[in-house]
Amino acid sequence: MVTFPILAFLLLAAHFSRINYNGLAIACLLIPFLLFHRKRWTVLVSGTLLVMGSLVWAATGYRLALTRIQYGLPYHRLLAIMGAVMLFTLFSAWVLLRRKSRERYPGDPASAGISTWVFFLTALALSMIQLKVPLNMLLFNRFLPGFGWLEILLLSVYGAIVAARIHDYKTQAKWRIRVWHLFTIVFFTQLILGLFGFDSFLMTGNLHLPVPALIAAGPIYRGHDFFMVFLFLGTIILVGPAWCSQLCYIGAWDDAASRSKKAPGYYRNDRVRMMITVLVIAVAILLRLFGVGWFPATILAAIFGLAGVGVMLIFSRKKGTMVHCTAYCPIGLFSNVLGKLNPFRIRIDTGGCTSCMACAQVCRYSALTLEDIQAGKPSLTCTLCGDCITDCPQNTIHYHFPCLSAETARKLFIVLVVTLHAIFLGVARI
Ligand code: SF4
Ligand code: SF4
Structure with missing residues (x-):
């Protein structure tokens, strides 16, 4: 069954190699290996x-034929050959996509x-980034020009595998944490390598502090460089407050700190977080108005970041809940509040709920009190992490999206959040 598809990919690899797209050629050589991972998505x-x-x-046949016509050369044999190769490739695709082949590969459709x-x-x-962004965003390109295509293949395969794991209720919570922590490790490893002089691992060579509050405060102080603001708002539009449970490079630290206690405690302080947020914005405005130089501003930002780490080490560890994210970080507040603009929600069917509080026992964001559960929805600090869904013995908690069934809403959410995660893994660096 795989012979024709393998040949078809070999032909494509030869074509890309001939036109010097070596990254794409190697990607074509590697794709058939996917078929040895016997999961249905690999044939699809x-x-x-x-x-x-x-x-x-x-497209290639058309372009070559046009060139030959322009030079008055015969082109019918060329069209016949290219047409045959195209039909062979289509036939190979059919071999993989027909029902009989799909059924040979196990897996829930x-x-x-x-x-x-x-x-x-x-x-x-990632292809749009590869083709349209002038800066070499993909790491492979920086070491082997043109090999960004290979990185795109690897990250796409990685995303597909993670999505399957997160879609499985049994492995969802574990894999969310695993891949989130992996992202943080990749992010900070690149930063450390950059600090040691390997500046290919930095985005532009300009260092910034990895303090989430600077996503808002940085552009206010500088008056330019709104890239991170747009990136943050983009994720809010797509997945609401899930930035704080799947995508933030510091949030995973708070998660790790809170897990020093097996069962989460409860800690919320919206007023303190609001005051900290107002203070951070006010300081950024004042620094700008008084023309304070970058050095003192950086020191202040570093102190704020280190204080946040202190909050994790002392309070998050002690409470078993993400105190940094739910009571300290301004971006956490923006994420929770602006996240309401996004239609994804967590809902609890109060009819089937027995108030056993099993969901509250896994919520590290202190978003589920008895009142919240009886009201059928978590409170403001919910980040759509989904941990409570898999731990509810009555199956009464689910993702909600207008006009979609609970299962479809969950699938849509997973597709969006895992795609963002895979993209972030490829391009997020300081
Ligand atoms: S609250 Fe702040 S540190 Fe925590 S996950 Fe959100 S942005 Fe990151
Ligand atoms: S309420 Fe559920 S989805 Fe929301 S943060 Fe808590 S565990 Fe995660």
């Missing part, structure tokens, strides 16, 4: 890639669909 992805490959042949979507959305977003 490989088959769809072959359909796209047939379009590459069509819903999970396969989610992984396939994550694969292609990640690949699409």
Whole structure:
């Protein structure tokens, strides 16, 4: 069953190698190995890639024929050859995508669909970055020019695997934490390498402090560089407050600190967090108005960041809850409040709920009190992490999105959040 598809990918690899797209050529050589990972999404992805490959042949044949026509050369044999290669590639795609092949690869069709979507959305977003952003955002390109395509393939495959794990109720909570911590490790490893002089690991060579509050305070102080603000708002539009449970490079630290206690405690202090937020914004405005130089401003920001680490080490560890994120970080507040603009919600079917409080026993964001549960929705600090969904013995907690069933809302949420995670893994660096 895989012989024709492997040959089709080899032909595509030869084509890309001939036109000096060596990263793409190696990616084409590697894709058939996916088929040894016997999961249904791998045939869907490989088959769809072959359909796209047939379009590459069509476009190439058309371009070559036009060139030959321009020079008055015969082109019919060329069209026949390219047409045959295109049909062979399409046939190979059909071999993979037909029902018989799909059934040979085990897996829940819903999970396969989610992984396939994550694969292609990640690949699409990273390809746009590869093609349109002048700065070399993808790390592989910085060491081996043109090999960003290979990185795109690897990150898309990674996203597809993570999506399947997070879609599985049994592994969702564990994998959310695993991949979030992985992201933080990758992010800070790059920062440390950058500090040791390997500046390819830095985004532009200009260092910034990795303190989330600076996402808001930095542009206010500088008056320019709104990239992180737009990135943050983009994630809010797509996945609401999930920035704080899946995407933030510091939030994973607070999560790790809070897990020093097996069962989360409860700590909320909205008033303190509001006051800290107002203070941070006010200080940024004053620093700008008084023309304070970058050095004292950086020291202040570093002190704020270190105080946040202190909050994690003392309070989050002691309470078993994410005190830094729910009571200290201004971006956490923005994420919770602005996140309400996004339609994703967590809802509790109060009819089936027995108030056993099992969900509250896993919520590290102190978003589930008895009153919240009886009201059928978590409170402001919910970050849509989903941990409570998998721990409810009555299955009464679910993702909610207008006009979608609970299961479809969950699938949509997973596709969006895992795609963002895979993209962040590829491009997020200081
Ligand atoms: S609250 Fe702040 S540190 Fe915590 S996850 Fe959100 S942005 Fe990151
Ligand atoms: S209420 Fe549920 S989804 Fe929201 S933060 Fe708590 S555990 Fe996560």
